[in-house]
Each structure stands twice: as C-alpha cells, then as structure tokens.
Amino acid sequence: MIDPALPPHMRPDRSFQGLILALHAFWADKGCVVLQPYDMEVGAGTFHPATTLRALGPKHWKAAYVQPSRRPKDGRYGENPNRLQHYYQYQVILKPSPADLQDLYLASLEAIGIDLKLHDVRFVEDDWESPTLGAWGLGWECWCDGMEVSQFTYFQQVAGIECAPVSGELTYGLERLAMYVQGVENVYDLNFNGREGDEKVTYGDVFLQAEKEYSRHNFEHADTAMLLEQFRMAESAAAKYLEAGWSDDKSRHLMAQPAYDQCIKASHVFNLLDARGVISVTERQSYILRVRELAKACGAAWLATEAGGTPAA
Amino acid sequence: MPDLMLELFCEEIPARMQAGAAESLRKLVTDALVERGLLYEGAKAFVTPRRLALAVHGLPASQPDTHEERKGPRVGAPQAAIDGFLKASGLTSIDQAKIESDPKKGEFYVAHLHRHGRPTPEVIAEIVPAIIRSFPWPKSMRWGSGSLRWVRPLQSIVCTFGPETEEPEVVPFEVDGIRSGDTTRGHRFLSSGSIKVRRLDDWMTKLEAAFVVVDRERRKDIILADAKDLALAHGLELVEDPGLLDEISGLVEWPVVLIGSFDESFLDVPDEVIRATIRINQKCFVLRDPATGRLANRFILVSNLAAKDGGDAIVAGNGRVIRARLSDAKFFWETDKRTNATVSLEERLAKFKNVTFHEKLGSQFERIQRIARLARELAPVVGADPDFAEQAALYAKSDLRTEVVGEFPEVQGLMGKYYARLEGLPEEIALAAEEHYKPQGPTDRVPVAPVSVAVALADKLDTLVGFWAIDEKPTGSKDPYALRRAALGVIRIILESNSRVLLWPAFVVLGRRIMGQMLRAEYSQSQLTTKFLELTGDINPEGMISKLQKYATEAALLMEGEDHFAVPVQEWEKKRANDLLAFFADRLKVHLREQGARHDLVDAVFALPSQDDLLLVVKRVEALGRFLRTEDGRNLLAGTKRAANILRIEEKKDGVSYAGGVDITLLVEAEERTLADAIAKAGPLIGTALKAEDFEGAMGVMASLRAPVDAFFEKVTVNAEDKALRANRLALLADIRAITRQVADFDRIEG
Known part of the structure; x- marks a missing residue:
C-alpha cells in the first residue's frame, strides 16, 4: 500500500x-x-x-x-x-x-x-x-x-x-x-x-x-593509453596499500578500504577498456583475474580490521 | 497399517531441479526404511515450487524383533578376550552369556541377543534429518546464521505418522533449529495463515482449497488443457512445447492460463525468432493460425495468480515486456538484413579470424575454409555441384556472427536459410545452411539434398578428425563436443543417401590439413622469440632454429597441399585413422542394433581389412544376416566353426600353421576330394562377386560349400594315423576358414 x-x-x-x-x-x-x-x-x-x-x-x-x-x-x-x-x-x-x-x-x-x-x-x-x-x-x-x-x-x-x-x-x-x-x-x-x-x-x-x-x-574516445596506465597504477597502488596496512605480526590490517578503492577503480577502468574493444578474449580473462586477486586480498585484509570482526588490540 | 506424510516447505525451488528432487526424496526415504526392516505398500512424491513432499503408505508400526546368537571366547579365556566380547555384544556381565559346548572346542560363551524392533516413528525421526542434511541438490546454499544446506532456505517441516482412521502423531525431530510439526502454508498470495494437516488425502484437499495443486502432472494437464481451450476459443492452435510446459509447471502452484497479444507488425520477423524470444525470455507459449500455418500475434502466459481483475493487469504487463523483447528481435533482424545487403560474404567471413573455434584447433575462419574445401571434394561423391557445395559451406556458418543468432543461438542455421533467401542465393545453398547441422539426434531428420549432404558431412568429419587430432575423444559419459552425435550423423547421412565415402583416406587427408594449420600457428607464435634468440647468437650459432622453421613451413605446406599422398601415410596417422574408424564401427553397431541387426555380424564384418565404406559394410551385414537365416547358412557356420576349433587346437599342439598347402595327391577319400574341388571352384567365384559388390551372389556361392563340408566331417577322420594325411586334412580345414573369411570373420559370429 x-x-x-x-x-x-x-x-x-x-x-x-x-x-x-x-x-x-x-x-x-x-x-x-x-x-x-x-x-x-x-x-x-x-x-x-x-x-x-x-x-x-x-x-x-x-x-x-x-x-x-x-x-x-x-x-x-x-x-x-x-x-x-x-x-x-x-x-x-x-x-x-x-x-x-x-x-x-x-x-x-x-x-x-x-x-x-x-x-x-x-x-x-x-x-x-x-x-x-x-x-x-x-x-x-x-x-x-x-x-x-x-x-x-x-x-x-x-x-x-x-x-x-x-x-x-x-x-x-x-x-x-x-x-x-x-x-x-x-x-x-x-x-x-x-x-x-x-x-x-x-x-x-x-x-x-x-x-x-x-x-x-565510452565507445569512441576514451583515452585507452591513459586507461591502460590507470589500470596498472590502480593495481600497483592497491598492492602497496595492502602491504603497508598489515601490522607487523600480520594479525591486523589498518588500510583495507583505501586498497579496496583501488580495486574498484581497476574494475571500472577495465570495463571502459572492454567497451573500447581493445581487450581480446584471452586478455579479458586475465584482466578479470587480476581484479579478482585484488578483491580477494582486500577481503582478507578487511577480515583483519575491527569492522571485519578482529577485535581492537 | 500406518502412513507417513512428509513435507519440506522452502523458498522457491528452481523449476529444473524439482522432478529430480521428488524422485530423490522418494528413493532415499523408502530405501532407508527398507534397509531398517520397514517394508511399505506404496510411496508417492510431490513437488511444487515451494514444497517437496512424500507420502509412504502401509508401513508397520514398528520394526520386526530380531534374534542373534554371537559366539564368544572359550570358557577360561584371558580377561582381555572376555572384555572384548562383552563390548562387541553389548552385554554388561559375562553371566548374561550362555555356556555351550562343542566336542572339538570345548566350552565357550554365546551371547543371545534379542532386539525389540524400534517403533517406526523413532526410526523415521532418525532417517529424515540425515536425508535432509545430505540431500543431493545439484546446487545448495546456506542462509542466515545456520550451517544447514538446502536448495533455498528451508522454512518448515511436516512429518506425521499414524493409521488411516486415527489422528496421526507428529514425528518429532529438529534440523538446524527447524522443528517438525503438522502445519504448512498455502499459496503465497491467495492464501494466508498456517494450515494443520493430518495425512496425504487431508494434505492434498486442504492445499487445493488453499490454491495449491500439489501434483506436478496435474498442473501440467491443467496448463495444457486450458491453453488449448483458450487457443481454440480464439480460432488458433497452441504450438506445443513439452520442455516449456515442464518448466512452467515448476514455476506455479496455482496455474492460471491467460492470453495476450502483440502488434501484428512484429510478424515480419521469422516465426522461429518470435517463438525463441517469447519462449526463452518470457516463458510463454505461441499460437499458430491454422488457416495460414504461420504464427498469430498472440501468446499464452501462465500466471501463478487468480487476480481480482481477472488477469487484465497481468496480461497488460506481460504484453509490454513481450513488445519490448520483440522490438529488440526485430531490430536485430533488420540490422542483419542491412549488414548482409551491404557487406560482402568475404568480409563477413573475415570477422571469424578473431573467433576461436577451439584453443588448439585455431580460428573459426580456418575451420570454415577447411569445411568448404572438403565439401567441394565430397560433392561428386554425393552427387552435388562442387561450386554450390563450396559456396554453401562458406555461407552455412556465416550466420554465427549475426545479431539474431548472437541473441538466440538455437536459431543458428535457420537464420542462415532466411538470410540466404533474402540475398537471392540458390535454394540449395539456403537449405544447406539449415540442414548441415542435421541430424541433431537419433530421431532428427537427415538431410537428403546433395548440397546439404556434402556440407553436413564435411562439417561433422572436420569436427571428428579435429578432436581426434588433439586427442579430445569422448570418455564414458563425457562427450562435451557431441562427437558421438556427429559420428552417428555421418553414418545416418551416408546410409540414407546411399553415398560411397571412403572414410579412411578422408581421415588421413583432413588430419594432415588440420595438423598443417596447427604447425603454422605454432610457427608464427614462436617466430618472434626465435628471431631474438638468433640475434643473441650464442644459443643458435648456425641458424638451426631458422632452418627448423623452414622445414616446419614446408611440412605444413605439404600437409595442406593438393597432392594428398605425396608423402606416404605414417604409422601414427594409420593408428589415429584406425582408432577413429573403430569409433565409427562402435557407433554403427549401436545404430544397427537399434534397427534390429545383430551386433556380432557387424563385428564379423569390421574384422575384415579396410572396411571404411559404411554403405558396403551395411550391405554385407545385411546379406550375411539373410544367409545365416537359411539352413545352408546355419550349417556352413557350424561347419566353419568346427573347422576353426579343430585347427586352433591342433595348430597349438603342433606349433605350426596349416594354412595354404593342400596337396591334391594326398586326397584319398572321395569326400575330401569333393570338398577341395568345391573350394577351388568357389574361391574365384566369391572373389568376382565381391569385386562386383554382389554380396548376395557371394553368399550363394558360399551356400554351395555346405554339402561338401558336411559330408567331409561325416566321413573323413581329420586326425588320421598317417601324419601326411593328417597335415593335408588340416590344411583343407584351413582353406574352409580362409574362404569364409572373404565374406566375414565367422569366428566372431555367435551361434
């Protein structure tokens, strides 16, 4: 009603x-x-x-x-x-x-x-x-x-x-x-x-x-050189933030969300590249896998945060 | 006798899993009951989108009592042995065991174990939770905070047990927090509140009143009957669709059949595309106008609701979605027509260069070119025009890149036919586009038009030889590329079109072309790396890699070339071709067996060398079958087998072969002379008949051997005292075996 x-x-x-x-x-x-x-x-x-x-x-x-x-x-x-x-x-x-x-x-x-x-x-x-x-x-x-x-x-x-x-x-x-x-x-x-x-x-x-x-x-003008570079940058930034976020004993993570932002970024850039038709079928699979690896690492990091269920030290 | 009523109520079960789940539930529960000594009179399972149920009728109130005697250790055995016996038999003290004696063993303990059968509800309460926890859903899930797995969240369980005349009891158990009870729910929207149920009849009646038809078959009947009536009322015919009916019956608990319409202008789109759109996306039936045979601008939908406005809103809503879907389909159809009119076939085919057919077998483009070449070569054999066959093959696959086929893969081929007609191509080419995929299964129609036959054979042979080349053969139940279906297709096409295709050389030549292309692909991929290696010098000082590549290219050229057997057939090629031929023999056996032929006769013919002309194989099998049904045939078979048996034994004993050396001067008895004469005469006659492919004639000549063979065995002693006579007679037996082998390997024939 x-x-x-x-x-x-x-x-x-x-x-x-x-x-x-x-x-x-x-x-x-x-x-x-x-x-x-x-x-x-x-x-x-x-x-x-x-x-x-x-x-x-x-x-x-x-x-x-x-x-x-x-x-x-x-x-x-x-x-x-x-x-x-x-x-x-x-x-x-x-x-x-x-x-x-x-x-x-x-x-x-x-x-x-x-x-x-x-x-x-x-x-x-x-x-x-x-x-x-x-x-x-x-x-x-x-x-x-x-x-x-x-x-x-x-x-x-x-x-x-x-x-x-x-x-x-x-x-x-x-x-x-x-x-x-x-x-x-x-x-x-x-x-x-x-x-x-x-x-x-x-x-x-x-x-x-x-x-x-x-x-x-999306189809005609998106700058593919820039996007390819952005993908690479987002991927490496995510890895960097993930690395920097782990506590010394690897029990807690302090930066899961900024790393995940870069994972989101990589995913969207990939979608744009895909729309521009510059990714072949085989490459497509490998891009998806690369984003998935980031997502997995971010998920693991999140579980080591307080909101993810690991109590504050 | 009491009955069991079980209902597992959950969120919507996928339609495709329902029938299997009902059968699994019935089998798992009844098997478990029987295993525990609880025999029953009958069981029936029910399934709707929201419930899985089982009624087991005529169960005993409890398990039967059992008695068991268990022998233990001898009296005075060590305490450890006594303790072990007590533990195993469940006794608390050795005094509970009886002492028996045996003259050999002396005195020993025996436990007499009486077990009272447990009440059936207790057994059910044990069985059912275990079955729920390990139910074989194709896919299951968890929900909330629990750990139970079910197809979708399980909400409640009814489980009652009791005799027909009394109030049944609830069989109490709990699965992951869900307690069994005796209440269920009716239709999601047409009924409210919980419903108390007692047993099957009560459950069915109350649910029916709560707008649930629990029997899947009944829901199907209702849908089909109402759909037909509604069609008839509009002067139309329902286009029946058993698969769709199955699916829909799993989407509704209370089927209400309604009719809607769409704009007539959509009928410009081919019927099959309209049907695919409406069926796949909307799960609705389409209707035919009996006057024209074409689709009408109407559809039948099955809703799950008796709506208060009589279904007007539902029909209007579905109509809008169907309109949007048909607009898309029409757009695809118009786009394809425009593309085909403006882009040449060559350009369209070039697009297939980027489409992988199979990772190892290269692109769809290469495959299409191979099929076209083979179709051209096969054309004269099947009575087709070579130019047409080649063009048809090129055209036949071109629809795979069209918008319509991209959206609805199941209309592939069919669209090719429509587009070919629109482009004004010859009808043979249009037909081949559709028919070259046929037959799709053992009951599907086989193409008969020669051009279609050429393309269909080329397509299927290319698939088979290709997958054999990369060793991707079917195993057990796994046949992901449908190679069995392809081989059966080739067999049926050859037999029904009376085509004389020599498979063996086709396997070799096609195999070479595929290998050639693979070699070339490997070469182009490795080119860059090796260039670099060569530049660095140290790994490859004399340009060896370059030379190897040169040879590889030459080999590829040779393999793909016109001069098919310039290079003799290699051992590995023979092996592979024989293996594929054996696969065909197996398929042919299955096929002929289904037609009523004896598989041993097929074996007997395939045991002969170079049987790769399927048409002749079948003719020979047929003639052989007819021959063996005559008295001459049966007797000759018996005689030949007898000869072969004796030979096998004697040759083994003597360690020599007696084949090919009858000395006419040593033929002393009249019967052996007659037989030798008959064989000598028959040999060339059979040879001539076989050369002329006159199998009946060959069998007729064989029949003339029956009397001399019979007389020989009756009068002549093979194992004569005289060694020379014996050897000569054995040689004569070898001649019988040899002459029958011109026709078939009689050893493999049963009887």
Whole structure:
C-alpha cells in the first residue's frame, strides 16, 4: 500500500524520486542504515564497500542505498528506450539474512504501489556470480508480470571467502521498476519529480544528454593509453596499500578500504577498456583475474580490521 | 497399517531441479526404511515450487524383533578376550552369556541377543534429518546464521505418522533449529495463515482449497488443457512445447492460463525468432493460425495468480515486456538484413579470424575454409555441384556472427536459410545452411539434398578428425563436443543417401590439413622469440632454429597441399585413422542394433581389412544376416566353426600353421576330394562377386560349400594315423576358414 498521506507528486507511482524516497522510508523503518551512493564509479551496487566488505566477517549489518551504476558497454547513445550506460540500482543488504526476507521484499513492492493481488510476482531461479569480485550466491530474479524487477541473492562467497553469516542482498532496478509503476514505455519519459506541466522534469531532461556524451566517450574516445596506465597504477597502488596496512605480526590490517578503492577503480577502468574493444578474449580473462586477486586480498585484509570482526588490540 | 506424510516447505525451488528432487526424496526415504526392516505398500512424491513432499503408505508400526546368537571366547579365556566380547555384544556381565559346548572346542560363551524392533516413528525421526542434511541438490546454499544446506532456505517441516482412521502423531525431530510439526502454508498470495494437516488425502484437499495443486502432472494437464481451450476459443492452435510446459509447471502452484497479444507488425520477423524470444525470455507459449500455418500475434502466459481483475493487469504487463523483447528481435533482424545487403560474404567471413573455434584447433575462419574445401571434394561423391557445395559451406556458418543468432543461438542455421533467401542465393545453398547441422539426434531428420549432404558431412568429419587430432575423444559419459552425435550423423547421412565415402583416406587427408594449420600457428607464435634468440647468437650459432622453421613451413605446406599422398601415410596417422574408424564401427553397431541387426555380424564384418565404406559394410551385414537365416547358412557356420576349433587346437599342439598347402595327391577319400574341388571352384567365384559388390551372389556361392563340408566331417577322420594325411586334412580345414573369411570373420559370429 502506498502511504495515503503522500501528496500526488511524491507518490512512488508518479515520481522517480518518490519511488526512491518510498524505498528509503520502507527500509529505514526495517532498521537499515540508509547510506548515500559510494563516491566512485562502479558497475553495480554490490561494489559499494557497504556490501562487498560488510558481507564479510561475523558482524551483523543492515543497509540500504541507491548506487549509480556504470556499464560502459550498455550505452546506446540515448536511442534505446531500455538500455543505459548509467543507471540506478537500489541496494539492500541484510546480514544475517532474516527468515522472512521474501516477505519483507514483497512488502516493499506493496509500498511502492504493486498490488500483490493484481500482479503476478514470481521468484525465478537465477544464480548470481561476479567473477571480478570472486563472489557468488544463489537466489532468483524477481518477476512482476513477466518483467524482471529485482535480483534476490543469498551470498555464499565474497572475495573468495565463505560468508558466515550469510547476507541477503536485494537489488532493485529502479528505472525498470519506475517504468512499470508509472506505465511508461521509454525510460526517458519517466516523470522524475512527480510534477506536471511546466514543472515536470523527465528522466530524459536529467540524463539524455549524458547518455549521448558518455556513449560517444565510452565507445569512441576514451583515452585507452591513459586507461591502460590507470589500470596498472590502480593495481600497483592497491598492492602497496595492502602491504603497508598489515601490522607487523600480520594479525591486523589498518588500510583495507583505501586498497579496496583501488580495486574498484581497476574494475571500472577495465570495463571502459572492454567497451573500447581493445581487450581480446584471452586478455579479458586475465584482466578479470587480476581484479579478482585484488578483491580477494582486500577481503582478507578487511577480515583483519575491527569492522571485519578482529577485535581492537 | 500406518502412513507417513512428509513435507519440506522452502523458498522457491528452481523449476529444473524439482522432478529430480521428488524422485530423490522418494528413493532415499523408502530405501532407508527398507534397509531398517520397514517394508511399505506404496510411496508417492510431490513437488511444487515451494514444497517437496512424500507420502509412504502401509508401513508397520514398528520394526520386526530380531534374534542373534554371537559366539564368544572359550570358557577360561584371558580377561582381555572376555572384555572384548562383552563390548562387541553389548552385554554388561559375562553371566548374561550362555555356556555351550562343542566336542572339538570345548566350552565357550554365546551371547543371545534379542532386539525389540524400534517403533517406526523413532526410526523415521532418525532417517529424515540425515536425508535432509545430505540431500543431493545439484546446487545448495546456506542462509542466515545456520550451517544447514538446502536448495533455498528451508522454512518448515511436516512429518506425521499414524493409521488411516486415527489422528496421526507428529514425528518429532529438529534440523538446524527447524522443528517438525503438522502445519504448512498455502499459496503465497491467495492464501494466508498456517494450515494443520493430518495425512496425504487431508494434505492434498486442504492445499487445493488453499490454491495449491500439489501434483506436478496435474498442473501440467491443467496448463495444457486450458491453453488449448483458450487457443481454440480464439480460432488458433497452441504450438506445443513439452520442455516449456515442464518448466512452467515448476514455476506455479496455482496455474492460471491467460492470453495476450502483440502488434501484428512484429510478424515480419521469422516465426522461429518470435517463438525463441517469447519462449526463452518470457516463458510463454505461441499460437499458430491454422488457416495460414504461420504464427498469430498472440501468446499464452501462465500466471501463478487468480487476480481480482481477472488477469487484465497481468496480461497488460506481460504484453509490454513481450513488445519490448520483440522490438529488440526485430531490430536485430533488420540490422542483419542491412549488414548482409551491404557487406560482402568475404568480409563477413573475415570477422571469424578473431573467433576461436577451439584453443588448439585455431580460428573459426580456418575451420570454415577447411569445411568448404572438403565439401567441394565430397560433392561428386554425393552427387552435388562442387561450386554450390563450396559456396554453401562458406555461407552455412556465416550466420554465427549475426545479431539474431548472437541473441538466440538455437536459431543458428535457420537464420542462415532466411538470410540466404533474402540475398537471392540458390535454394540449395539456403537449405544447406539449415540442414548441415542435421541430424541433431537419433530421431532428427537427415538431410537428403546433395548440397546439404556434402556440407553436413564435411562439417561433422572436420569436427571428428579435429578432436581426434588433439586427442579430445569422448570418455564414458563425457562427450562435451557431441562427437558421438556427429559420428552417428555421418553414418545416418551416408546410409540414407546411399553415398560411397571412403572414410579412411578422408581421415588421413583432413588430419594432415588440420595438423598443417596447427604447425603454422605454432610457427608464427614462436617466430618472434626465435628471431631474438638468433640475434643473441650464442644459443643458435648456425641458424638451426631458422632452418627448423623452414622445414616446419614446408611440412605444413605439404600437409595442406593438393597432392594428398605425396608423402606416404605414417604409422601414427594409420593408428589415429584406425582408432577413429573403430569409433565409427562402435557407433554403427549401436545404430544397427537399434534397427534390429545383430551386433556380432557387424563385428564379423569390421574384422575384415579396410572396411571404411559404411554403405558396403551395411550391405554385407545385411546379406550375411539373410544367409545365416537359411539352413545352408546355419550349417556352413557350424561347419566353419568346427573347422576353426579343430585347427586352433591342433595348430597349438603342433606349433605350426596349416594354412595354404593342400596337396591334391594326398586326397584319398572321395569326400575330401569333393570338398577341395568345391573350394577351388568357389574361391574365384566369391572373389568376382565381391569385386562386383554382389554380396548376395557371394553368399550363394558360399551356400554351395555346405554339402561338401558336411559330408567331409561325416566321413573323413581329420586326425588320421598317417601324419601326411593328417597335415593335408588340416590344411583343407584351413582353406574352409580362409574362404569364409572373404565374406566375414565367422569366428566372431555367435551361434
């Protein structure tokens, strides 16, 4: 049920930002810390340290946030009504996964206006894997009337490390969901601010120009020499910070997060290089492995921090 | 007799795992019961997306009592032996054992162990948790803070036991914090609260009232019947799809069949692409217009909800997704048409240079070129135009880089056909694009058009010879490159098109080309390194590496060249070709056995030298089969076997071979003269018949040997006193063996 007290322009089925606010209100009410997006370029909400790193170690954790996500290869110069190189994911992580996680998820759909007596919501097998993060989990893609609106995953492994306890991760594709509840066929037609007439701002008003510019950049002009160099630099910086962060007796780590930032950086640079088509099939595999090695080392370092479960000395 | 009811309720089980899980549960529980002496009358498993259940009917209330006598040490044995006996038999004192005596051993202890059978619920409470903990899911997971593994989080367990007429009891146990009970839940959206269940009938009725059809087969029946009805009501026909039906029945507990539509303009896209889009991405059925035979702009979806608006919102939502998907498909189709119209085939094929077919076997480009060359060479043998065969082979693989095939790999070949027609290519070429992948399995249609046959054979032979060259053969159940299917395909195509393909030389020539390309690839990779090594001088003072590379290049050229046997066939090549031929013989045996032929006859023919013309092999097997069904045939087989047996024994005893040396002056009995005459006459006749591939004729001549062979064994003593006579008669037996071997190795024939 949509909160009946909301004015029309704030309703999640009328406004893109209203949808985000409704999800924030829902998950804040369930005890999540509502975070802001991570301030780096990432390919998915999972990369946010609030998911990747916090999924590791014994400490309980509940968080919700929006994460702008970049997939350079998915750019279509603003011409495809469904594909974007920059889009929003709404990410929820609950550790340990509660027994009623599916019910919570369904209640969140109701909160944004999806009537479960009217719409066919289905949990369809979809196993999730991120080779670059050395992570995998089992779960579903959640269908609403045949459209995939969310990913639902029980993390089994992150950064090559077994998750115990297991985190439940929900990822909502915000644009898709908004298109569905607003009844819009083209992402650029989404009502962003919920206003009508002169005051109305659409998704296209906000992002269409960026989609055109970044598609051009990602496919045609991104400076590959610079990117190759950046990859190398990020990789070596991560190794340096990891090395410097270990205590003398190797029992504690004091710099896992700055090292992980460089791992994120390397991953995004790799995505850009991939979009530019300068990475061959065999090289591709080796780049992925290199990022995974960084992610694994960062995960191991995180476990040796206080937040990762190693008590302060 | 009491019944067991077990239900494991969990979050959504992947559709593809459900049927297997139900069967595993049934087998594991019933096996464990029987193993513990609990026999049952019947068992049935059920599965829905959220529950796995088992009802076992007619179990005893407890295990039968057992009695066991266990012999112990003799009376007065050392204390250690006594203690060991007490421990092993579970007695607390030696006084509990009886003393028995035996005239040989004297007095010794015997433990009489009576065991009361345990109540069945106790046994169940032991069995079920163990089965849950080690259940064979293809993939399982942990959740929350627990350590239990299940396919998705396990939420509750129903486990009751009791006779039909009474209130059953809950079989109490706990698995990782989940306690067994007698309550379950109904449909996720159409029902609420928990439901108390007693036993199977009650469980089924209550769940049905709570919008859950527990029987998978019934859900399938409902879906299929409703889908057909709905299609009929719209004047259309359902395009049936058993695989999809299976999957959908695992996605819903309460199937509600609905119909939706899409814009007619999408019907410009080929039917198969529409179907693939709708089926794979949306798991919906498509419909056919019986008037035109083409797809209609409708689809059937199966929802899991009896919605309060009758399903309007669900249909509208699915329709929107399908529209978006079809827009994509149409875009791919239009893009491909535009590309094909503006980019030449040569340029399109050049793109395959960057596509690896197999790490060791080089690029897809090289492979396509090889297939085209072989298709051209095979063309005259199968009655195809060589130019067409070559062009068709080049075209046949070109659709692999198109947008549509990139998105829907299962329409490969088919798209090639459509694109070829659009480009105005000859119909033979268009057909070959689709048909060269055939047959896909033992029941799939075999191509008959000569151009299709040439390309299909070339494609499959290239695959087989290639993987044999890098020693990637199928082992046991592992056949990742579907080589058995490829070989069976070659066999069926050859037999059904009556083609005379000599496989052995084809294996050798194709093997050389593949090796040549591999050599060249190795060479180009090593070129840079060796240049450097040479410059440094000290490792390679005389330019040896350069010379080796020169030879390697020449060898590669020779192997890929036109003059196929300028270099004699090497031992390793013979070995490899023989091995591949043996693989074909095995496949042929399986194939002929399925057609009702005797596998020993296939063995008997393959035992002869150079049997690589499958068509002749089969003709010979057939003629042999017919011959052995006649009285002459049966008797001649018996006579030949008798001759071979005697020879085997005598040759072993004497340490010599009697083959090839009958002295006519030593033929004293009339019967042995007659036989020698008959063999001498038959030999050339059989040879002539075989040369003319007249197997019936050859068998007819063989039949004429039956009477003399029979008479010989009846009247003549082989092991005569006279050594010279004996040797001569043994030589005559060797002649029988030799002459029958012109037709088949009779030793390998059973009977």
